Amino acid sequence: MSDLIGRYVEETVRHLSLKERAELAKELEANIQDMIGGDDSEQHVEQVLLDMGSPSVLAKQYRGKERYLIGPETFDFYWMVLKLVCLVVGIVTVVITLISLFFTESPVGIGTMIAKPIASLFSALSGAFLWVTITFAIMDYYQVNATLESWDAKALHDLEEAPTRLIKKSDSIADLVGLSVFFLLLAVLFNRPELIALYRKDAAPVPLFIGQALRPYVIGWMATVILSFIVSALKWFKGKWTSTLFVLSASVDLLGIIYFIFVATRWKLYNPAFLTIFPGSMTRWQIIIKAASVVLLILTLIGNGDDAYTVFRRTRPDEAGPARQR
Amino acid sequence: MKEDPILSNLITELKRGNLTLCVLSQLKKPQYGYSLLQLLADKQIPIEANTLYPLLRRLEVQELLSSTWDTSEARPRKFYVLSDKGTALLSELGKAWQEHYQRVGALLAEEGHE
Numbered sequence: 001m002s003d004l005i006g007r008y009v010e011e012t013v014r015h016l017s018l019k020e021r022a023e024l025a026k027e028l029e030a031n032i033q034d035m036i037g038g039d040d041s042e043q044h045v046e047q048v049l050l051d052m053g054s055p056s057v058l059a060k061q062y063r064g065k066e067r068y069l070i071g072p073e074t075f076d077f078y079w080m081v082l083k084l085v086c087l088v089v090g091i092v093t094v095v096i097t098l099i100s101l102f103f104t105e106s107p108v109g110i111g112t113m114i115a116k117p118i119a120s121l122f123s124a125l126s127g128a129f130l131w132v133t134i135t136f137a138i139m140d141y142y143q144v145n146a147t148l149e150s151w152d153a154k155a156l157h158d159l160e161e162a163p164t165r166l167i168k169k170s171d172s173i174a175d176l177v178g179l180s181v182f183f184l185l186l187a188v189l190f191n192r193p194e195l196i197a198l199y200r201k202d203a204a205p206v207p208l209f210i211g212q213a214l215r216p217y218v219i220g221w222m223a224t225v226i227l228s229f230i231v232s233a234l235k236w237f238k239g240k241w242t243s244t245l246f247v248l249s250a251s252v253d254l255l256g257i258i259y260f261i262f263v264a265t266r267w268k269l270y271n272p273a274f275l276t277i278f279p280g281s282m283t284r285w286q287i288i289i290k291a292a293s294v295v296l297l298i299l300t301l302i303g304n305g306d307d308a309y310t311v312f313r314r315t316r317p318d319e320a321g322p323a324r325q326r
Numbered sequence: 327m328k329e330d331p332i333l334s335n336l337i338t339e340l341k342r343g344n345l346t347l348c349v350l351s352q353l354k355k356p357q358y359g360y361s362l363l364q365l366l367a368d369k370q371i372p373i374e375a376n377t378l379y380p381l382l383r384r385l386e387v388q389e390l391l392s393s394t395w396d397t398s399e400a401r402p403r404k405f406y407v408l409s410d411k412g413t414a415l416l417s418e419l420g421k422a423w424q425e426h427y428q429r430v431g432a433l434l435a436e437e438g439h440e
Binding site for chain 1: 358359360361363374375376377379380381383384401402403404
Protein backbone atom coordinates (compact mmCIF):
# COMPACT_ATOMS: atom_id res chain seq x y z
CA MET A 1 0.00 0.00 0.00
CA SER A 2 2.71 2.46 0.99
CA ASP A 3 4.15 1.78 -2.43
CA LEU A 4 1.01 3.29 -4.00
CA ILE A 5 1.34 6.39 -1.81
CA GLY A 6 5.04 6.66 -2.60
CA ARG A 7 4.35 6.53 -6.32
CA TYR A 8 1.61 9.13 -6.02
CA VAL A 9 3.86 11.48 -4.03
CA GLU A 10 6.79 10.94 -6.39
CA GLU A 11 4.63 11.67 -9.43
CA THR A 12 3.38 14.90 -7.82
CA VAL A 13 6.71 16.35 -6.77
CA ARG A 14 8.29 15.38 -10.07
CA HIS A 15 6.56 18.44 -11.54
CA LEU A 16 7.95 20.77 -8.87
CA SER A 17 11.22 22.63 -8.50
CA LEU A 18 14.17 20.57 -7.36
CA LYS A 19 14.87 22.40 -4.12
CA GLU A 20 11.29 21.99 -2.85
CA ARG A 21 10.87 18.36 -3.78
CA ALA A 22 12.24 16.55 -0.74
CA GLU A 23 10.41 18.74 1.76
CA LEU A 24 7.10 18.63 -0.10
CA ALA A 25 7.31 14.88 -0.64
CA LYS A 26 7.85 14.30 3.06
CA GLU A 27 4.97 16.58 4.03
CA LEU A 28 2.58 15.27 1.42
CA GLU A 29 3.27 11.69 2.40
CA ALA A 30 2.70 12.52 6.10
CA ASN A 31 -0.60 14.21 5.25
CA ILE A 32 -1.77 11.30 3.14
CA GLN A 33 -0.82 8.86 5.88
CA ASP A 34 -2.89 10.95 8.30
CA MET A 35 -5.86 10.87 5.96
CA ILE A 36 -5.61 7.12 5.59
CA GLY A 37 -5.44 6.69 9.35
CA GLY A 38 -5.60 3.14 10.65
CA ASP A 39 -7.46 1.61 7.70
CA ASP A 40 -4.70 0.83 5.23
CA SER A 41 -6.67 -1.59 3.09
CA GLU A 42 -5.97 -1.22 -0.61
CA GLN A 43 -9.50 -0.01 -1.23
CA HIS A 44 -9.23 2.80 1.30
CA VAL A 45 -5.80 3.96 0.11
CA GLU A 46 -7.09 4.00 -3.44
CA GLN A 47 -10.10 6.05 -2.41
CA VAL A 48 -7.98 8.63 -0.56
CA LEU A 49 -5.56 9.01 -3.47
CA LEU A 50 -8.39 9.28 -5.98
CA ASP A 51 -9.96 12.02 -3.84
CA MET A 52 -6.67 13.91 -3.80
CA GLY A 53 -6.97 14.36 -7.53
CA SER A 54 -4.42 13.76 -10.27
CA PRO A 55 -0.78 14.40 -9.36
CA SER A 56 -0.27 16.91 -12.16
CA VAL A 57 -3.26 18.98 -11.00
CA LEU A 58 -2.00 18.86 -7.43
CA ALA A 59 1.48 19.90 -8.56
CA LYS A 60 -0.07 22.84 -10.41
CA GLN A 61 -1.75 23.89 -7.15
CA TYR A 62 1.61 23.74 -5.41
CA ARG A 63 3.27 25.88 -8.03
CA GLY A 64 0.46 28.39 -7.64
CA LYS A 65 0.90 29.75 -11.13
CA GLU A 66 0.62 28.47 -14.64
CA ARG A 67 3.76 28.05 -16.65
CA TYR A 68 3.83 29.00 -20.29
CA LEU A 69 6.40 28.92 -22.98
CA ILE A 70 4.48 31.81 -24.51
CA GLY A 71 1.86 33.33 -22.25
CA PRO A 72 -1.71 34.20 -23.22
CA GLU A 73 -0.93 37.93 -23.24
CA THR A 74 1.84 37.66 -25.80
CA PHE A 75 0.39 34.79 -27.82
CA ASP A 76 -1.58 36.89 -30.33
CA PHE A 77 1.42 39.04 -31.10
CA TYR A 78 3.65 35.98 -31.33
CA TRP A 79 1.25 34.35 -33.78
CA MET A 80 1.15 37.45 -35.97
CA VAL A 81 4.94 37.80 -36.08
CA LEU A 82 5.34 34.08 -36.74
CA LYS A 83 2.94 34.15 -39.69
CA LEU A 84 4.60 37.18 -41.24
CA VAL A 85 8.15 35.91 -40.77
CA CYS A 86 7.22 32.52 -42.22
CA LEU A 87 5.51 34.16 -45.19
CA VAL A 88 8.46 36.39 -46.02
CA VAL A 89 11.10 33.75 -45.34
CA GLY A 90 9.11 31.17 -47.31
CA ILE A 91 8.65 33.31 -50.40
CA VAL A 92 12.23 34.55 -50.40
CA THR A 93 13.64 31.05 -49.93
CA VAL A 94 11.60 29.49 -52.72
CA VAL A 95 12.43 32.32 -55.12
CA ILE A 96 16.15 32.17 -54.31
CA THR A 97 16.22 28.40 -54.71
CA LEU A 98 14.36 28.48 -58.02
CA ILE A 99 16.60 31.21 -59.38
CA SER A 100 19.75 29.42 -58.31
CA LEU A 101 18.47 26.21 -59.94
CA PHE A 102 17.59 28.11 -63.07
CA PHE A 103 21.06 29.51 -63.49
CA THR A 104 22.98 26.49 -62.38
CA GLU A 105 25.73 25.23 -64.68
CA SER A 106 24.72 21.58 -64.99
CA PRO A 107 21.27 20.52 -66.24
CA VAL A 108 18.64 19.97 -63.53
CA GLY A 109 16.05 17.18 -63.57
CA ILE A 110 12.38 17.81 -62.84
CA GLY A 111 12.69 15.87 -59.56
CA THR A 112 15.36 18.22 -58.24
CA MET A 113 13.34 21.17 -59.50
CA ILE A 114 10.50 20.11 -57.16
CA ALA A 115 12.40 18.52 -54.30
CA LYS A 116 15.02 21.19 -53.74
CA PRO A 117 12.65 24.15 -53.15
CA ILE A 118 10.53 22.00 -50.82
CA ALA A 119 13.59 20.91 -48.85
CA SER A 120 14.96 24.42 -48.48
CA LEU A 121 11.48 25.76 -47.70
CA PHE A 122 11.12 23.20 -44.91
CA SER A 123 14.52 23.98 -43.44
CA ALA A 124 13.99 27.75 -43.68
CA LEU A 125 10.53 27.57 -42.08
CA SER A 126 11.80 25.37 -39.25
CA GLY A 127 14.55 27.88 -38.63
CA ALA A 128 12.12 30.81 -38.69
CA PHE A 129 9.74 29.02 -36.32
CA LEU A 130 12.58 28.11 -33.97
CA TRP A 131 14.02 31.61 -33.72
CA VAL A 132 10.72 33.44 -33.40
CA THR A 133 9.60 31.00 -30.72
CA ILE A 134 12.88 31.18 -28.82
CA THR A 135 12.80 34.98 -28.91
CA PHE A 136 9.27 35.10 -27.52
CA ALA A 137 9.93 32.37 -24.95
CA ILE A 138 12.90 34.33 -23.63
CA MET A 139 10.80 37.50 -23.56
CA ASP A 140 8.11 35.68 -21.62
CA TYR A 141 10.59 34.10 -19.25
CA TYR A 142 12.02 37.46 -18.32
CA GLN A 143 8.55 39.01 -18.23
CA VAL A 144 9.26 41.42 -21.05
CA ASN A 145 5.82 42.42 -22.15
CA ALA A 146 5.81 44.19 -25.45
CA THR A 147 2.06 44.54 -25.70
CA LEU A 148 1.27 46.03 -22.31
CA GLU A 149 1.73 49.75 -22.35
CA SER A 150 1.23 52.28 -19.62
CA TRP A 151 -2.36 53.26 -19.07
CA ASP A 152 -2.75 56.88 -18.10
CA ALA A 153 -4.65 59.99 -19.13
CA LYS A 154 -2.42 60.49 -22.16
CA ALA A 155 -2.93 56.94 -23.35
CA LEU A 156 -6.67 57.43 -22.88
CA HIS A 157 -6.74 60.47 -25.13
CA ASP A 158 -4.53 58.78 -27.69
CA LEU A 159 -7.14 56.03 -27.88
CA GLU A 160 -9.76 58.41 -29.08
CA GLU A 161 -7.58 59.61 -31.93
CA ALA A 162 -6.29 56.25 -32.91
CA PRO A 163 -8.99 55.16 -35.39
CA THR A 164 -8.22 58.03 -37.78
CA ARG A 165 -4.49 57.39 -37.67
CA LEU A 166 -4.33 53.64 -37.85
CA ILE A 167 -1.77 52.07 -40.12
CA LYS A 168 -3.36 49.13 -41.87
CA LYS A 169 -1.59 45.90 -40.96
CA SER A 170 -2.08 44.66 -44.49
CA ASP A 171 -0.25 47.74 -45.86
CA SER A 172 2.73 47.22 -43.57
CA ILE A 173 2.82 43.53 -44.41
CA ALA A 174 2.67 44.27 -48.13
CA ASP A 175 5.56 46.72 -47.62
CA LEU A 176 7.61 44.10 -45.80
CA VAL A 177 6.97 41.44 -48.41
CA GLY A 178 7.70 43.88 -51.24
CA LEU A 179 10.92 45.03 -49.63
CA SER A 180 12.05 41.43 -49.06
CA VAL A 181 11.50 40.59 -52.71
CA PHE A 182 13.26 43.78 -53.79
CA PHE A 183 16.19 42.97 -51.51
CA LEU A 184 16.39 39.56 -53.10
CA LEU A 185 16.47 41.11 -56.57
CA LEU A 186 19.27 43.39 -55.44
CA ALA A 187 21.17 40.36 -54.15
CA VAL A 188 20.80 38.76 -57.57
CA LEU A 189 21.89 42.01 -59.20
CA PHE A 190 24.96 42.07 -56.97
CA ASN A 191 25.96 38.49 -57.75
CA ARG A 192 25.02 38.36 -61.43
CA PRO A 193 24.76 41.94 -62.77
CA GLU A 194 24.97 40.59 -66.33
CA LEU A 195 21.50 38.98 -65.99
CA ILE A 196 19.82 42.30 -66.64
CA ALA A 197 20.45 42.34 -70.33
CA LEU A 198 18.96 42.56 -73.75
CA TYR A 199 18.31 38.99 -74.87
CA ARG A 200 18.15 38.45 -78.60
CA LYS A 201 17.78 35.50 -80.86
CA ASP A 202 21.00 34.24 -82.38
CA ALA A 203 23.21 36.63 -80.44
CA ALA A 204 24.88 36.92 -77.06
CA PRO A 205 22.89 38.91 -74.46
CA VAL A 206 24.00 42.49 -74.05
CA PRO A 207 24.10 43.48 -70.36
CA LEU A 208 22.67 46.86 -69.33
CA PHE A 209 25.31 47.50 -66.69
CA ILE A 210 29.04 47.31 -66.38
CA GLY A 211 29.00 44.78 -63.58
CA GLN A 212 32.17 45.63 -61.71
CA ALA A 213 31.32 49.33 -61.55
CA LEU A 214 27.73 48.68 -60.37
CA ARG A 215 28.49 46.43 -57.39
CA PRO A 216 29.50 49.03 -54.75
CA TYR A 217 26.35 51.03 -55.52
CA VAL A 218 24.18 47.92 -55.07
CA ILE A 219 25.54 47.45 -51.55
CA GLY A 220 24.50 51.01 -50.62
CA TRP A 221 21.10 50.33 -52.15
CA MET A 222 20.68 47.20 -50.04
CA ALA A 223 21.42 49.31 -46.96
CA THR A 224 18.60 51.73 -47.82
CA VAL A 225 16.24 48.78 -48.32
CA ILE A 226 17.20 47.41 -44.89
CA LEU A 227 16.45 50.82 -43.36
CA SER A 228 13.05 50.87 -45.07
CA PHE A 229 12.42 47.36 -43.83
CA ILE A 230 13.13 48.37 -40.24
CA VAL A 231 10.81 51.38 -40.49
CA SER A 232 8.04 49.25 -42.03
CA ALA A 233 8.40 46.72 -39.25
CA LEU A 234 8.15 49.56 -36.76
CA LYS A 235 4.97 50.84 -38.45
CA TRP A 236 3.50 47.36 -38.33
CA PHE A 237 4.41 46.99 -34.66
CA LYS A 238 3.07 50.39 -33.59
CA GLY A 239 -0.08 50.07 -35.67
CA LYS A 240 -0.74 53.81 -35.74
CA TRP A 241 0.97 56.96 -36.87
CA THR A 242 2.97 59.20 -34.59
CA SER A 243 4.87 62.28 -35.73
CA THR A 244 8.20 60.56 -35.08
CA LEU A 245 7.13 57.56 -37.10
CA PHE A 246 6.03 59.82 -39.95
CA VAL A 247 9.39 61.62 -39.98
CA LEU A 248 11.23 58.28 -40.02
CA SER A 249 9.01 56.86 -42.74
CA ALA A 250 9.25 59.95 -44.95
CA SER A 251 13.03 60.10 -44.43
CA VAL A 252 13.66 56.53 -45.55
CA ASP A 253 11.31 56.95 -48.52
CA LEU A 254 13.15 60.07 -49.64
CA LEU A 255 16.53 58.52 -48.94
CA GLY A 256 15.54 55.53 -51.07
CA ILE A 257 14.36 57.58 -54.03
CA ILE A 258 17.31 60.01 -53.86
CA TYR A 259 19.73 57.10 -53.75
CA PHE A 260 17.97 55.53 -56.73
CA ILE A 261 18.27 58.77 -58.72
CA PHE A 262 21.89 59.10 -57.66
CA VAL A 263 22.72 55.61 -58.95
CA ALA A 264 20.60 55.90 -62.09
CA THR A 265 22.38 59.08 -63.13
CA ARG A 266 25.89 57.57 -62.81
CA TRP A 267 26.16 57.39 -66.59
CA LYS A 268 29.44 55.50 -66.55
CA LEU A 269 27.61 52.47 -65.10
CA TYR A 270 25.75 51.78 -68.32
CA ASN A 271 27.09 49.55 -71.02
CA PRO A 272 27.53 51.70 -74.17
CA ALA A 273 26.83 48.64 -76.31
CA PHE A 274 23.39 48.29 -74.74
CA LEU A 275 22.47 51.94 -75.18
CA THR A 276 23.34 51.99 -78.82
CA ILE A 277 20.87 49.16 -79.37
CA PHE A 278 17.90 50.09 -77.19
CA PRO A 279 17.21 53.80 -76.97
CA GLY A 280 19.71 54.49 -79.70
CA SER A 281 22.01 56.88 -77.88
CA MET A 282 23.28 57.96 -74.49
CA THR A 283 21.49 61.30 -74.78
CA ARG A 284 18.10 59.64 -75.23
CA TRP A 285 18.82 57.32 -72.31
CA GLN A 286 19.65 60.30 -70.11
CA ILE A 287 16.34 61.94 -71.01
CA ILE A 288 14.43 58.74 -70.16
CA ILE A 289 16.21 58.36 -66.80
CA LYS A 290 15.73 62.01 -65.84
CA ALA A 291 12.04 61.91 -66.70
CA ALA A 292 11.60 58.68 -64.75
CA SER A 293 13.42 60.22 -61.79
CA VAL A 294 11.12 63.22 -61.73
CA VAL A 295 8.02 61.00 -61.93
CA LEU A 296 9.27 58.72 -59.15
CA LEU A 297 10.18 61.68 -56.96
CA ILE A 298 6.72 63.19 -57.44
CA LEU A 299 5.04 59.85 -56.64
CA THR A 300 7.11 59.54 -53.45
CA LEU A 301 6.24 63.08 -52.41
CA ILE A 302 2.54 62.43 -53.05
CA GLY A 303 2.78 59.27 -50.91
CA ASN A 304 4.46 61.18 -48.11
CA GLY A 305 1.99 64.04 -48.41
CA ASP A 306 -0.86 61.56 -48.07
CA ASP A 307 0.74 60.12 -44.95
CA ALA A 308 1.32 63.63 -43.58
CA TYR A 309 -2.35 64.44 -44.10
CA THR A 310 -3.35 61.29 -42.18
CA VAL A 311 -0.94 62.07 -39.37
CA PHE A 312 -1.58 65.76 -38.88
CA ARG A 313 -5.16 66.45 -39.92
CA ARG A 314 -6.58 65.45 -36.53
CA THR A 315 -3.82 66.74 -34.29
CA ARG A 316 -3.83 70.31 -35.59
CA PRO A 317 -7.36 71.33 -34.61
CA ASP A 318 -6.93 69.50 -31.32
CA GLU A 319 -3.82 71.40 -30.44
CA ALA A 320 -5.60 74.65 -31.20
CA GLY A 321 -8.62 73.63 -29.13
CA PRO A 322 -8.43 75.20 -25.65
CA ALA A 323 -10.56 72.70 -23.73
CA ARG A 324 -8.52 69.66 -24.58
CA GLN A 325 -6.22 68.35 -21.89
CA ARG A 326 -3.24 66.47 -23.15
CA MET B 327 -34.21 19.86 -6.46
CA LYS B 328 -31.73 19.56 -9.28
CA GLU B 329 -28.58 21.54 -8.55
CA ASP B 330 -28.12 24.55 -10.77
CA PRO B 331 -24.53 24.43 -12.15
CA ILE B 332 -24.30 28.23 -12.40
CA LEU B 333 -25.38 28.62 -8.79
CA SER B 334 -23.00 25.98 -7.50
CA ASN B 335 -20.15 27.57 -9.46
CA LEU B 336 -20.87 30.95 -7.92
CA ILE B 337 -21.09 29.48 -4.44
CA THR B 338 -17.74 27.74 -4.91
CA GLU B 339 -16.23 31.00 -6.07
CA LEU B 340 -17.72 32.88 -3.14
CA LYS B 341 -16.20 30.42 -0.68
CA ARG B 342 -12.86 30.28 -2.42
CA GLY B 343 -12.39 34.01 -1.89
CA ASN B 344 -12.54 33.57 1.88
CA LEU B 345 -10.47 30.44 2.07
CA THR B 346 -7.19 32.08 3.04
CA LEU B 347 -8.94 34.03 5.77
CA CYS B 348 -10.51 30.84 7.17
CA VAL B 349 -7.19 28.99 7.15
CA LEU B 350 -5.23 31.82 8.76
CA SER B 351 -7.88 32.25 11.47
CA GLN B 352 -7.40 28.65 12.62
CA LEU B 353 -3.62 28.81 12.87
CA LYS B 354 -3.15 30.83 16.02
CA LYS B 355 -2.29 27.44 17.49
CA PRO B 356 -0.07 25.08 15.51
CA GLN B 357 -1.80 22.56 13.28
CA TYR B 358 -0.62 20.02 10.77
CA GLY B 359 -2.26 19.56 7.43
CA TYR B 360 -4.76 16.88 8.23
CA SER B 361 -5.68 18.23 11.70
CA LEU B 362 -6.46 21.59 10.14
CA LEU B 363 -8.56 19.88 7.49
CA GLN B 364 -10.62 18.20 10.18
CA LEU B 365 -10.79 21.30 12.34
CA LEU B 366 -12.26 23.29 9.49
CA ALA B 367 -14.65 20.50 8.52
CA ASP B 368 -15.90 20.35 12.11
CA LYS B 369 -16.62 24.07 11.91
CA GLN B 370 -18.67 23.62 8.72
CA ILE B 371 -15.91 24.92 6.46
CA PRO B 372 -15.07 21.85 4.39
CA ILE B 373 -12.01 22.24 2.21
CA GLU B 374 -10.44 19.82 -0.24
CA ALA B 375 -7.12 18.31 0.80
CA ASN B 376 -5.64 19.08 -2.60
CA THR B 377 -6.52 22.75 -2.09
CA LEU B 378 -5.46 23.07 1.54
CA TYR B 379 -2.00 21.51 1.38
CA PRO B 380 -0.74 23.65 -1.50
CA LEU B 381 -2.32 26.71 0.14
CA LEU B 382 -0.41 26.08 3.37
CA ARG B 383 2.78 25.77 1.38
CA ARG B 384 2.15 29.07 -0.43
CA LEU B 385 1.34 30.90 2.79
CA GLU B 386 4.60 29.60 4.21
CA VAL B 387 6.54 30.85 1.19
CA GLN B 388 4.83 34.23 1.68
CA GLU B 389 6.11 34.11 5.28
CA LEU B 390 2.61 34.38 6.77
CA LEU B 391 3.07 30.96 8.38
CA SER B 392 6.07 29.40 10.01
CA SER B 393 6.53 25.66 10.20
CA THR B 394 8.26 23.08 12.36
CA TRP B 395 8.62 19.35 11.96
CA ASP B 396 7.47 17.34 14.94
CA THR B 397 9.31 14.05 14.96
CA SER B 398 8.39 12.97 18.48
CA GLU B 399 5.39 10.93 17.31
CA ALA B 400 5.56 7.71 15.34
CA ARG B 401 4.90 9.65 12.18
CA PRO B 402 6.70 12.97 11.48
CA ARG B 403 4.32 15.90 11.00
CA LYS B 404 4.80 19.39 9.75
CA PHE B 405 3.11 21.93 12.02
CA TYR B 406 2.11 25.36 10.78
CA VAL B 407 1.44 28.40 12.94
CA LEU B 408 0.87 32.10 12.21
CA SER B 409 4.06 34.15 11.99
CA ASP B 410 4.14 37.75 13.28
CA LYS B 411 3.56 38.92 9.76
CA GLY B 412 0.68 36.47 9.40
CA THR B 413 -0.90 37.61 12.67
CA ALA B 414 -0.80 41.25 11.60
CA LEU B 415 -2.20 40.38 8.20
CA LEU B 416 -4.98 38.24 9.66
CA SER B 417 -6.18 41.15 11.77
CA GLU B 418 -6.27 43.49 8.77
CA LEU B 419 -7.86 40.91 6.51
CA GLY B 420 -10.45 40.11 9.20
CA LYS B 421 -11.41 43.77 9.48
CA ALA B 422 -11.71 44.11 5.74
CA TRP B 423 -13.91 41.03 5.61
CA GLN B 424 -16.18 42.33 8.42
CA GLU B 425 -16.64 45.64 6.64
CA HIS B 426 -17.36 43.98 3.34
CA TYR B 427 -19.73 41.48 4.95
CA GLN B 428 -21.72 44.33 6.54
CA ARG B 429 -21.95 46.23 3.27
CA VAL B 430 -23.11 43.20 1.36
CA GLY B 431 -25.55 42.48 4.19
CA ALA B 432 -26.89 46.00 3.93
CA LEU B 433 -27.38 45.58 0.19
CA LEU B 434 -29.30 42.38 0.67
CA ALA B 435 -31.40 43.90 3.48
CA GLU B 436 -32.66 46.64 1.19
CA GLU B 437 -36.37 46.57 0.36
CA GLY B 438 -37.34 44.22 -2.40
CA HIS B 439 -34.94 41.53 -1.23
CA GLU B 440 -35.92 38.65 0.90
